[in-house]
Amino acid sequence: MSPDERLRELAVRHAAFAWLDSQRAAGRETFSQKDTTNLTLAGESIRLMPTQQGIWKPGQLAAALAIRTVYRPDGSDRPYDDAVGTDGFYRYKMRGDDPHHFQNRALRTAMHERLPLIWWLGVQGGGYSALYPIYLVSEERTQLQFVVDIDTVPQPDIIWPSTELELDPSYRQQLTKLRLHQRPFRAAVLRAYRTSCAVCSFRHSDLLDAAHIQEDSSGGRPVVTNGLTLCKMHHAAYDRRILGITPTYEVRINAKVLEEVDGPMLRHGIQEFHGKRLMVLPDRRTDRPDRSLLEERFQTFLNAS
Ligand SMILES: [Zn+2]
Structure with a gap:
């Protein structure tokens, strides 16, 4: 690849990331095919997502721009776990069984040129969330797979796991799994709650998290x-x-905290929600919090009081 070609590859990618950043800043977490088609980026009319296969190389570029993993419901909602090695890197399968298929070659070009890619992760309920930039760092040709690094740039809106993980010998592996799940989980949960805090209905997406009811460290899905x-x-x-x-979707505040005297944040932000119903719940009943998980978690709240 000539320096000019490489520059163009990078210009398109940086424009794509800037576009995704602006979408995220506006509160958009989930994208459809249509949302990412006919974009004008760095002077090119371009699509960011593959239509059929998992690998996407736009006609104007020499290297792959994106990969995609579909959401798999029912018992396989941790599709990334099996593919993360103890080294903490994800293994992305090549297309078919020919390492020289043009799509596999497009991935290889991105790897050799150290070009960043977008990873579209399927979201429960439809659409895709974007993880970027990711890099292909090597390939394991006999196993027909590329080795993916998602760690080069921190993802500010993904919740960092608790410090307990640092004691685990396979810390990096755990972290990678968590981060791969967290991106589409966040997109699905924020969409279900119409980008609003369940407790107070606050709507500024930068200050919203997708919280687990049963915590990830306890096997929460x-x-x-x-x-x-x-x-x-x-x-x-x-x-x-x-x-x-x-479990009946009501808020309780710890008794000691209820008696504290402090400023308006404590009074209006915490104490006044005691006994109130959640202000926001998903429209679809099947998306609402699992009552048995709430019950289990509520017990830990009572035990701590
Ligand atoms: Zn809130």
Whole structure:
């Protein structure tokens, strides 16, 4: 690849990432095929997502621009787990069984030229979330797979796991799995709650998290019924057992905290929600929090009181 060609590859990619950043800043987490078609990026009319296969190389480019993994419901909602090695890198399968298929060659070009790609991760309920930039760092040709690094740039809106993980010898592997699940989980949960905190209905997406009801460290699944959209304040309060949610969708505040005297944040932001029903729930009943998971989590709140 000539320096000019490489420059064009990078210009398109950086324009694509800037476009995705602006979408995310506007609160969009989930994308359809249509959303990512006919974009004008760095002077090119371009599509960002493959239509059929998992690998996407636009006609104007020499290297692959994106890969895609579809969402698989029912018991296989952790599709990334098997493919993360103990080294913490994900293995992406080549197309078919010919390493020289043009799509596999397009991936190889991206690897050799160290070009960043977008990874479209299927979201429960439809659409895709974008993880970017990712890099292909090597290939294992006999196993027909590429080795993917998702760690080069921190993803600010993905929740970092608790420090307990650092004691685990396969820390990197765990972290990669969590981060791969977290991106589409966040997209699905924020969509179900119409980008609003379940407790207070706050709507600024930068300050919203997709919280697990059964925590990931306890085997919680990355599905909407195990999720709640919570603002940063209420997420932290939920995790610290200052705030509890009953199986009938009511908020409880820790008795000691209810008696504290402080400023308006404590009074209006925490204490006044005691006894109130959740302000926001998913429209679809099948997306609402699993009552048995809420019950289990609520017990840990009561035990901490
Ligand atoms: Zn809130």
